[in-house]
Amino acid sequence: MFSEMYARRMKAAFWAAVAVFGIAAVLLLTEPPESPEDWLNVSMIAVTGVVLLAVSASSRNKLNDSKKIPIPESGTPIEELDHLIIKRDPGFFPKLLLFSRTGESMGEVKPMNVPVLFYPLSFIFKDSLVMLLPVTYGLYRSGGRLLLTLKRKGLKRSAVAINDPHGIQLGMYIQEDFKSLAKTKGVVKNSAGEVILSGELKNFSGDFSFLDTDGRHAVRFDNGFFPHELTGLFRDMDNDIVYLNEGSGVGQNRLLLLAAVAYLFLEKSVR
Numbered sequence: 511m512f513s514e515m516y517a518r519r520m521k522a523a524f525w526a527a528v529a530v531f532g533i534a535a536v537l538l539l540t541e542p543p544e545s546p547e548d549w550l551n552v553s554m555i556a557v558t559g560v561v562l563l564a565v566s567a568s569s570r571n572k573l574n575d576s577k578k579i580p581i582p583e584s585g586t587p588i589e590e591l592d593h594l595i596i597k598r599d600p601g602f603f604p605k606l607l608l609f610s611r612t613g614e615s616m617g618e619v620k621p622m623n624v625p626v627l628f629y630p631l632s633f634i635f636k637d638s639l640v641m642l643l644p645v646t647y648g649l650y651r652s653g654g655r656l657l658l659t660l661k662r663k664g665l666k667r668s669a670v671a672i673n674d675p676h677g678i679q680l681g682m683y684i685q686e687d688f689k690s691l692a693k694t695k696g697v698v699k700n701s702a703g704e705v706i707l708s709g710e711l712k713n714f715s716g717d718f719s720f721l722d723t724d725g726r727h728a729v730r731f732d733n734g735f736f737p738h739e740l741t742g743l744f745r746d747m748d749n750d751i752v753y754l755n756e757g758s759g760v761g762q763n764r765l766l767l768l769a770a771v772a773y774l775f776l777e778k779s780v781r
Contacts, residue, residue, distance in 0.1 A: 520570045522601075527562035530555060583652040588616045589764045594752045596775055602629050603645060604776050611737075611751070617651045619772045622659065641668075641777040649765075649772055660769045668696075668777075672769045681706075681763075683770040698766050706763050709770065718774060720767060728767055729754050750775070 534555045543549045588594070591610060599605040606619040628643050646661045656675045660683075663669045668685040682703075685696035691713060698707035698720070707728055711718040716733030731752045752771055755764070 520566050523562045523566035527559045527566060530559035530562060534559065583615050586610070586614075586616075588651055588657070588768065591616065592754055594754060594768075594771070596750045596752060598750075598775060598778075604778070606772060606775055615652045617649065617657075619647055619649050619776065622646045622648045641773075647772070647776060649769060658765055658769055660773055662773070662777075668773070670769070670773050672766055681766045681769075683766070683773055685709075685773075696770070698763070698770050700763060700766065707767060707770070711774065720770065729771060731771075 534552055537552060537555070541548075543552055588608065593611060594616065595609040595611060597607040597609070599607055603621040603624060605621070608616040608618055610616055622645075624645055628645065631643060641662050642665075644661065644663070646659050648659050649657045651657050658675070658680060659673045659677075661671050661673075663671065667687055668683070670683040670685070672680045672682060674680055679701055681701055682699045683696060684699065685694060687694060694711040694713055696709040696711070697705045698709070700706050705723070707720045707722055709718060709720040718729075718731050719727060720729045722728050729752060731750065733750070736749050736751055754767070
């Protein structure tokens, strides 16, 4: 899983560097620099290419290191964990890799059956805007079993339909996107339309939490915090840990909670 991620990063950074150097070469041939300012502009483009090559080389080193590290698949269902480590794997469309704190693979969240037309649009719709495209994402358990799907609808607010693998609706996550600059609020509803969890995202810090109907924490995320004792296993900087089910049980609604958390990371509300 890590190997595939680093391989994609290495190739993407390399070809981006080739494109940048190509642009610099075209500029030098068609409009040779005549002033210090022109040379500075070309130099900045070249520096961008060098940085991308450095990213590609770093990803290659991490790729070689990751091949030496076995990543076992967990025998524990993802619904039973009291935490989840999430790595956001960039690409045309976002993808999430899910782990336990012991380094076991718990599953992944990835796009399903993306229309070819949407791939060029992904260059325009970056970060949270990419979630405006009507793409279905699947939450997969370790081993490849599909647990649920989620798909966003709406413009003024995010209405995320959460379905089981057969297309039967399990519930909804509804997020009010533009009501406040400081905080974004959302609710998780079950198939009967009843609110089972209320969430709050702090827009400036990226922290979020969900409370059950009794006011107890069902999930907590502190953006930028990652336990020091896990940094040896998870060496990258882009690791996040979400604590689930703190002090309360959400039982059969756990999948709906996981879907809401996955959506927040997919749309990059968490920064």
